[in-house]
Amino acid sequence: MSGRELVAxxxxxxxxxxxxxxxxxxxxxxxxxxxxxxxxxxxxVEKYLTALLVHVGVDFPRTHSIGDLxxxxxxxxxxxxxxxxxxxxxxxxxxxxxxxxxxxxxxSEARQAVAIARRVRTAVRPFLPPNRT
Numbered sequence: 001m002s003g004r005e006l007v008a009x010x011x012x013x014x015x016x017x018x019x020x021x022x023x024x025x026x027x028x029x030x031x032x033x034x035x036x037x038x039x040x041x042x043x044x045v046e047k048y049l050t051a052l053l054v055h056v057g058v059d060f061p062r063t064h065s066i067g068d069l070x071x072x073x074x075x076x077x078x079x080x081x082x083x084x085x086x087x088x089x090x091x092x093x094x095x096x097x098x099x100x101x102x103x104x105x106x107x108s109e110a111r112q113a114v115a116i117a118r119r120v121r122t123a124v125r126p127f128l129p130p131n132r133t
Contacts, residue, residue, distance in 0.1 A: 009128075011051035026110060038109070038110055043093070048121055052127055067087065077124075
């Protein structure tokens with residue numbers, strides 16, 4: 001395994017950990033901290049995109065902006081996320097991590113965030129080295 005493949009695999013493992021956390025937290029149902037689920041869904045997407053950027057050898061800035069990462073990918077390797085989904089996920093990375101004046105996140109919205117993370121995972125994984133874990 002090359003150095004880039006190894007680093008990409010490490011990013012994949014981190015992405016999987018975030019997805020696992022989001023999915024398990026959703027199981028709390030009405031007691032679910034939806035902001036935590038959405039944060040981990042965003043982190044999963046961000047880390048999968050980072051893994052792919054590392055794997056294809058594209059330099060990238062340190063950013064939580066999903067749109068900024070997607071646009072750096074070769075067109076044939078971009079996951080199917082809308083601009084609205086990119087923006088929503090990006091908001092989950094920073095805005096909801098801290099107390100503030102924002103609308104509460106419904107359980108339905110948290111489930112949608114996890115669905116987006118799974119969709120990105122499914123789209124990106126074929127371009128990455130096999131996960132060794």
